[in-house]
Amino acid sequence: MTFGWLPTAAVLAGLAVIAGVLYALQRLRVRHRDVPVVTTLFWKAAVEESRARVLTERFRHPLAYALVLLIASLVWLGLARPQFGGSGGTEHVVLLDGSAAMGVAGRFDIAREAVAERVASLPGGRTSVVFAGGAPRTLLRPDEDRLLLHGRLARVGPEACPTSLVAAIHELAAGASASRPLAVHVVGDGSLDALGPLPTHVTVTRTAGGPPALAGNRGVTALGIADAASGAYDRVDVLVEARGDGVTAETLAIDGVQGIVAEELAAGDDVVRLRFVDVPADGRTITATVSGGGPLDVDDRAVRTLPRRPRIRVRIAAEVGRLAGVLAADPAVAIVEGEADVVVGTAVDDAPCLALVPESDAQAAFVIRHTGARGGDEVLTETFGALALDRVDAGSLADAAGRPVRLDVRPGRARGVFLWASLATERYDLVHSRAFPALVGGAVRWLAGAPDVIPFADAGIPLPATGAPGRVVPPTAGSADVPGAGAVSVCLSDVASTVGWSGADAVAADAGGVQLGSAVTWMVLVAFVLLLVEWTLYRTGRMP
Amino acid sequence: MAGPFAAGDLFDAAFLASVARLHIVARRVERGGRFAEQRSKDLGSGIEFRDFRPYTPGDDFRSIDWNIYRRLGRVFLRLFEELEDLPLYLAVDTSASAFLETPSRARAGLRCALALAAISLNQHDSVGLAAFSDRLDVIERPRAGKGQVMRFAERLAALEPGGATDFRASFSRFHAMNLRPGLLVVVSDFFDPAGVEAVTDALGRSRHRLLLVQLTRPGDRDPRASQELTGDLRLRDCETGATEDVSVTPEVLARYTAAYDAFQEGLTSFAKRRHAGLVRLDVTEPVVPQLATLFESGSYAL
Numbered sequence: 001m002t003f004g005w006l007p008t009a010a011v012l013a014g015l016a017v018i019a020g021v022l023y024a025l026q027r028l029r030v031r032h033r034d035v036p037v038v039t040t041l042f043w044k045a046a047v048e049e050s051r052a053r054v055l056t057e058r059f060r061h062p063l064a065y066a067l068v069l070l071i072a073s074l075v076w077l078g079l080a081r082p083q084f085g086g087s088g089g090t091e092h093v094v095l096l097d098g099s100a101a102m103g104v105a106g107r108f109d110i111a112r113e114a115v116a117e118r119v120a121s122l123p124g125g126r127t128s129v130v131f132a133g134g135a136p137r138t139l140l141r142p143d144e145d146r147l148l149l150h151g152r153l154a155r156v157g158p159e160a161c162p163t164s165l166v167a168a169i170h171e172l173a174a175g176a177s178a179s180r181p182l183a184v185h186v187v188g189d190g191s192l193d194a195l196g197p198l199p200t201h202v203t204v205t206r207t208a209g210g211p212p213a214l215a216g217n218r219g220v221t222a223l224g225i226a227d228a229a230s231g232a233y234d235r236v237d238v239l240v241e242a243r244g245d246g247v248t249a250e251t252l253a254i255d256g257v258q259g260i261v262a263e264e265l266a267a268g269d270d271v272v273r274l275r276f277v278d279v280p281a282d283g284r285t286i287t288a289t290v291s292g293g294g295p296l297d298v299d300d301r302a303v304r305t306l307p308r309r310p311r312i313r314v315r316i317a318a319e320v321g322r323l324a325g326v327l328a329a330d331p332a333v334a335i336v337e338g339e340a341d342v343v344v345g346t347a348v349d350d351a352p353c354l355a356l357v358p359e360s361d362a363q364a365a366f367v368i369r370h371t372g373a374r375g376g377d378e379v380l381t382e383t384f385g386a387l388a389l390d391r392v393d394a395g396s397l398a399d400a401a402g403r404p405v406r407l408d409v410r411p412g413r414a415r416g417v418f419l420w421a422s423l424a425t426e427r428y429d430l431v432h433s434r435a436f437p438a439l440v441g442g443a444v445r446w447l448a449g450a451p452d453v454i455p456f457a458d459a460g461i462p463l464p465a466t467g468a469p470g471r472v473v474p475p476t477a478g479s480a481d482v483p484g485a486g487a488v489s490v491c492l493s494d495v496a497s498t499v500g501w502s503g504a505d506a507v508a509a510d511a512g513g514v515q516l517g518s519a520v521t522w523m524v525l526v527a528f529v530l531l532l533v534e535w536t537l538y539r540t541g542r543m544p
Numbered sequence: 545m546a547g548p549f550a551a552g553d554l555f556d557a558a559f560l561a562s563v564a565r566l567h568i569v570a571r572r573v574e575r576g577g578r579f580a581e582q583r584s585k586d587l588g589s590g591i592e593f594r595d596f597r598p599y600t601p602g603d604d605f606r607s608i609d610w611n612i613y614r615r616l617g618r619v620f621l622r623l624f625e626e627l628e629d630l631p632l633y634l635a636v637d638t639s640a641s642a643f644l645e646t647p648s649r650a651r652a653g654l655r656c657a658l659a660l661a662a663i664s665l666n667q668h669d670s671v672g673l674a675a676f677s678d679r680l681d682v683i684e685r686p687r688a689g690k691g692q693v694m695r696f697a698e699r700l701a702a703l704e705p706g707g708a709t710d711f712r713a714s715f716s717r718f719h720a721m722n723l724r725p726g727l728l729v730v731v732s733d734f735f736d737p738a739g740v741e742a743v744t745d746a747l748g749r750s751r752h753r754l755l756l757v758q759l760t761r762p763g764d765r766d767p768r769a770s771q772e773l774t775g776d777l778r779l780r781d782c783e784t785g786a787t788e789d790v791s792v793t794p795e796v797l798a799r800y801t802a803a804y805d806a807f808q809e810g811l812t813s814f815a816k817r818r819h820a821g822l823v824r825l826d827v828t829e830p831v832v833p834q835l836a837t838l839f840e841s842g843s844y845a846l
Contacts, residue, residue, distance in 0.1 A: 032778035032789050038641035038649075039735040040781045040788045042807065046799035047790050 007125070011080045018072045022065060067534055074527035078520050090181045091142070092122045093172055094207070096156075097165055097188020098133030100477075100497045101212035103158035104295045107189060112153045114187045114208035118510070119149060122185075129153075132168040132188070134161040134459060134475025160298045160477035161459040162494035163190025170195075173202045185510050191496055192506040207510040214500035218244020218251065218270070219299025220288045221495045224456040225306060228278050233332035234310050235278040236453060239265075240288045240302075242272045244498050247290060249274065256286040256306075270499070281453075283308035285489075298477060299498045302491035307451040312444055318345030320356060321424035322431040326440040333444055342447045350413045352447035354440070356421035364408035365397065365423065369416030376409040386446045387417065388438035392430065400428050417443040454482070458493040548643060548705065554654055555697045562832035563659045596620045631686050631726030632664040632671045633752065635718065636700070639677035639709040640783045641735060642759070645827075649759040652827035653731040654700045656757055659835055660729055661696045665689060672723070673699055676714035676732075677706025686723075708783035711736045711746035719749055728752040733759045737784055740810035747814070754820035758811065759827050765804050767797060 037043070096115050102108045119127055119140070129140040129149060139152045169184055169192075176182035181201040186192065189212035198204065222241035229237055242252045249264065249272050257276045266273035279286070286304045293300030311334040314327055323344060327333050347355035359365075366389065370379040384390055389407065397405045423430050430436050455464050463472040463482060474480035474490040482488045492498075599608060599619040607621040634657045642650035661671045665688065672686035673696060683699050709732070718728075728750055736742045747754060763769035779788045790796060815822035825834050 032776050033772075034778045034780060035772050036644060036780045036782045038644055038733065038782060039737065040779050040786060041735055041737060041739065042800050042803040043779050043788050043790055045803035046796045047788060 011077070014076055014080070015073055018076055019069055022069050022072060067530065067537075071527050071530045071534065074523045074530070078523040078527065089179070090126065090183050091176065092127040092183050092185065094118050094122070094127065094129045094185045094187060095165060095168055095172075096129065096131050096139070096153075097163055097186065097190045097209060098131050098156060098159050098161075099163035099165075099188070099190050100158055100160050100298045100492055100494070101163070101189050101214060101296060101500060102209075103298070104217075105213050107209070107213065108158045111187045111208060115153060116149060118185050118187065118207045119146060130168060130172070131156050132164045132190070133159040134164070136164060136168045136171065159475070160492050161475060162492070162497050163188070164460055165190040165192060166194045169198075169202075169204055173198055176202050186507065189500075191501040193501065195506055204507045205510040206505055206507050210505060211502050212500045214294065214296060214498070216245045217294030217296045217299075217498060217500070218242060218247040218290050219293055219296060219498040220252075220290055220302035220491065220493065221299070221498050222273075222456070222493050223286065223288050223302040223304050223491050225279075225286075225304060225453055226455055227453055230278050231331055232278055233312075233330075234281050236281045236306055236309075238276040238279050238286055238304075238306075240274045240276070240286075241266075242288070242290050243270055243495060244290070245270060245294065246292070247272050251291045253289045253291065254286065255289070256284050279306065281306050281309040296497065299492045299494070302493060303489045304457070304491065305487075305489050307453055309450055309453075312342060312448040312450060313340040314342045314344055314444060315340035316344050317348075318356070320345045321421070322436070323354070323356070323424050323440055326437045327444070329437070330441050330444065332441065332450070342444050344444075347416065347418065348414070352415045352449075353417075354443050354447060355416060355418045356424060357418050359401070359420040359422045362418065362420060364406035364418075365401070365420050366405075366407040367416075367418035368407070368409045369412040369414070369418065370409065371413070371415060372411035376411075379409050380407070383446060387442040388435050391433075391435035391438060393433065393435070397423075397428055397430060415447050415449070417447060451486075454488060456493070457488045457490045459490050460494070463488070549651065549654065549701050554651065554701045555658055559655060559832070562830070563662050565832070565836075595623045597623060630669055630753075631724055632660065632669055633674065633686070633718075633723065633726055633728045634661060634671060635674045635676055635680065635715075635728060635730045635732075636703065637677070637709065637730075637732030637759070638675040638703050638706045639732075640705050640707060641709065641733065643705040644782045645761065647827060649733055649761070649827045650703075650705070652825055652831050653757075653759050654703065655831045656759075656825060656835065657729075657731050658693075658697055658700055659832055662693045665692050665696075670726075671696065674718065675703050675706070676711075676718075678708050678710040678713060679706075680714040680717045682721075686726075709736045710738075711743045712738070715746040715750065719751075723752075726752055727755060729755045729757060731757045731759065733764075734811060737781070737786075740807045740814075744810065744814040747820075748818065754815070754818055756811070756815055756820055756822045758822065758824045760824050761827055765801055765808075767792070767800060 094115050096111060098108075102111060115129060119129060124142075124146070126142055127140075128138060128142050129152075131137050131139050133156065139156065140146065140149045165186060165188065169186075172182060172184060176199070178199075178201045182203070184202070184204045185207045186204060186209070187207050188209040190209075192204070192206075195204065219242065220240065221243045222239060224239045225236045226239070227233075227237075228235035238257060240252065240254055247270055249262075249267060252272050252274070254262070254274070254276070257279055260276045260279055262274040262276055264273070265275055284306050286306060288302045290300050312332050313336045314333045315336055315338070316324060316327065320327075327335060327344065341352065343351055343353040343355075345354070345356060347353055347357070357367075366387075368379060368383050368387075370376075394405045422428060425431065430439075457463055457474060457480065459474055459477045461473065463474065463480075472480070472482050474488070477490050477492040480488050480490045596609065596612070597620065599621050603621050607623075609620050609622045612618065612620045636653055636657045638650065642648060642653060657673070661673070664671045670686040670688040671684075671692070672682070673684035674680050674682050683703065684696060687695075711734075728747075730747065734740070734743050734756070747756075763773075767773040774792050776791045777789070779790055781787070812822060814820070823835075825831060
């Protein structure tokens with residue numbers, strides 16, 4: 001047995017203190033009744049003989065002491081909130097599934113109650129509650145009062161995200177060890193098929209929940225975009241998939257692709273997959289909606305906003321050598337005379353430019369000018385791949401130049417890429433390498449700030465590399481602000497959330513624990529009854 | 545000044561009637577019914593023949609034994625035993641403890657004193673009355689005559705509670721009075737705070753014959769008879785005010801009883817040594833029947 005409020009040692013020490021205090025009070029409490037007598041002659045003789053043992057004889061009422069001690073102990077133990085069940089030093093985590101499927105048929109409310117019941121049966125001081133929603137978060141720490149749990153459970157609900165149980169369990173398992181074993185009690189419907197083997201000191205059981213009640217449900221399970229297969233820079237291809245009970249192309253409505261014929265990639269077996277090619281990348285919104293979606297609503301609709309990616313207007317301001325041919329062949333580039341997005345050939349301070357500088361005037365072969373919002377290292381990391389500088393054979397360039405080939409980064413009012421003008425000539429083999437058009441195209445795109453096509457943005461799935469530093473994982477469906485990409489529409493797009501799972505659970509059912517909440521109630525009730533008994537005995541004069 | 549008892553209540557008609565019956569019982573006893581009898585060494589004109597002696601001029605003619613003259617021709621006188629009266633000195637304990645309980649020991653003691661006084665007065669003995677506590681006060685100098693009974697009743701009823709019991713102080717004064725040898729009847733519970741030694745020491749110096757009338761209660765030996773004497777007590781001596789904190793346990797009760805028995809044994813041993821009478825009266829029972837057994841047994845020694 002452990003205690004939810006105090007360590008066991010403190011509870012035992014408290015009991016000892018209570019016993020000692022009551023004992024001292026009992027012994028000091030001797031109340032003499034004044035009685036006049038004709039003589040104390042014989043009493044004096046009787047008492048004097050026993051005076052040496054008065055200390056032990058003064059404790060006269062062991063039964064009364066035992067009764068009072070029992071009452072005080074019950075109250076003290078009740079305050080300490082005894083906990084039964086659980087073994088040794090095992091840490092317990094009650095993991096509540098907060099995925100979208102939990103919002104069906106009130107299953108999350110059932111899960112809340114299951115969490116509260118399970119927590120009550122687990123040892124205090126070693127039990128925590130984690131909510132596995134879009135972003136796992138702790139609802140109750142082991143050192144917190146369990147009374148806080150009810151309010152916190154009321155403030156969480158199922159989120160528009162796939163189940164994150166597996167990821168949460170792996171994260172929890174990483175903190176466990178043989179000396180601190182972990183028991184995870186899953187409450188919810190998420191599948192654990194992908195859990196895989198766990199260390200022996202980690203056990204996972206399902207306390208409540210199972211295959212979600214998604215019969216008759218259908219929804220959008222994929223909405224992705226990609227660079228147009230046709231090569232058109234200002235176009236994208238869009239892929240839409242819907243799954244579920246009775247889904248057909250007729251039940252799937254796509255908004256934003258009017259006039260574009262869909263290519264049916266798959267149909268039948270409760271799945272529909274359509275592709276729309278060369279959809280203008282003009283920032284339009286593509287909305288895929290499934291009619292008659294079923295019990296789960298959040299997967300009935302998926303929205304993606306296409307990037308706004310017109311052709312880059314480039315003005316060639318000077319002799320640029322072999323650059324001109326590369327630019328002309330780039331489908332993303334539109335050579336213009338007037339206003340341009342990028343100026344090529346000369347350096348411009350307040351506009352994006354791809355400038356060619358005399359080799360004799362520049363120490364560095366490549367100079368990246370950035371606007372200063374970020375540090376140089378970040379810019380370098382970003383542009384190294386974007387400008388295909390990783391493909392440039394710097395060694396041969398250095399050999400040809402007879403000096404080191406450097407890459408510099410410096411701030412400025414506008415983006416800029418500065419190259420040795422000689423790099424665009426036959427002097428160097430760069431113009432013959434595959435890196436040269438990639439370098440030029442990448443530079444133009446980077447200078448223009450052309451948005452990357454994010455193929456998909458699904459809740460709980462890391463966004464494909466967007467050029468932004470760090471890994472971006474949208475927690476839930478909706479809108480996510482991606483550095484470098486701006487606001488991105490996020491879809492649920494989770495097959496498991498739409499069609500669920502069936503069959504045997506990957507983990508065993510929880511055996512449950514002793515209902516101990518009543519233990520405290522019983523202790524207090526018994527203490528109260530004993531108090532009444534003591535009062536009655538005192539009033540009837542049968543107890544001192 | 546009036547005492548705590550009214551004479552009419554203390555010596556009511558029923559009590560006086562019982563005293564009269566006690567008087568009759570006392571008269572039936574052999575040797576004239578005197579419980580305070582003493583043989584005199586004097587040869588006088590009593591009714592008991594003792595001896596002959598030759599007539600000398602001046603002797604009383606009425607004492608000549610004419611039978612001896614007719615037979616022997618000589619004149620002899622018949623001599624008879626002179627019976628003296630024995631003064632009765634009643635010393636009644638009026639210490640504070642005698643008046644504490646209900647019924648009080650004083651009530652029984654005063655009734656006992658009056659009963660004994662009535663018997664002696666009816667037998668033409670003189671009776672004196674004293675009250676003692678921390679000192680002894682003479683209430684009535686020795687008087688004789690039946691008519692003194694009511695006087696004694698009034699004096700006894702008027703006695704007030706005194707201080708603490710002090711046998712040594714009280715009876716040293718009594719002994720200093722140098723009274724005619726008689727019978728000293730001490731009516732008391734004999735609970736001197738100084739112990740039985742103080743009692744025996746004080747009375748042992750008396751040149752009178754002694755009759756000790758001990759006023760007792762059933763709970764004197766066994767405090768369990770009293771519902772009050774249980775648990776944790778602060779016992780307050782009603783005479784001295786001294787307190788004794790006691791937690792009454794079977795062990796304490798056993799030691800108490802042993803101490804009481806030792807006290808009683810001391811008193812009994814003293815009475816035997818002094819050939820004194822020792823009567824124990826239960827104050828919760830009528831006094832006169834208990835005194836009657838004293839006379840019917842022909843002896844007042846227990």
